[in-house]
Amino acid sequence: MTKQFHDQPLNAAALDQVFNEARSYNDWLDKPVSEEQIAAIYDLMKMAPTSANMQPARIVWAKSAEAKARLAEHAMEANQPKITRAPVVAIIGYDVDFHEQLPWLFPHTDAKSWFEGDEQGRETGAFRNSSLQGAYLMLAARALGLDCGPMSGFSNEAVDKAFFADQPRVRSNFICAIGYGDPASIFERSPRPDFDRFNSIV
Ligand SMILES: Cc1cc2nc3c(=O)[nH]c(=O)nc-3n(C[C@H](O)[C@H](O)[C@H](O)COP(=O)(O)O)c2cc1C
DSSP states (O other), X not given: OOOOOOOSOOOHHHHIIIIISOOBOSSXXXXXXXXXXXXXXXXXXXXXXXXXXXXXXXXEEEOSHHHHHHHXXXXXXXXXXXXXXXXXXXXXXEETTGGGGHHHHSTTTTXXXXXXXXXXXXXXXXXXXXXXXXXXXXXXXXXTTOEEEEEOOBOHXXXXXXXXXXXXXXXXXXXXXXXOBOGGGOOOOOOOOOHHHHOOOO
């Protein structure tokens, strides 16, 4: 494929949609999200980078009322309606045995051998890279005109049993409600630090 040079910033409206005006929503408009939209989110997020292209995220998309109720059971009380009222909630898990997939995901070298016998290293790599993938998921959803409500207030152990029982090497990271956010459900924007506060250029 011919390389395309994308050396111009996105326009201001796009940057506002994905960053400046995007918010974390607590309630949702009564507007569904389709399976095609879910697949479109994944097809964008998978293109963003992970270490050795390990792609450790394993995502269960809770879309049915039954699945959302089952997920909400294991969440903090305040998070329960944020789950049951959302059109879909992505449960972002990570596969501690992601290295088994590396022969096809990173075919130009024997990357699987780097991780064999190093479960602690795999846990670190899978958690780091699935967190990145969760962030990519949110940016992809926003780029596609959807809103997000990320949450970590739930029992990971209980969610693992409820949703990853058939994949015992997968552990949940965080969840993200997706839909069309109700503007009445957000708080005033919390402060964001100026560059000088937490950055240095050396
Ligand atoms: C990983 C993660 C976990 C979060 N957990 C919760 C949660 O359990 N419940 C909740 O209401 N909000 C949760 N939030 C939402 C944050 O409080 C929110 O994204 C942050 O305050 C920024 O809000 P804004 O995007 O509207 O500016 C979580 C966000 C992230 C990224």
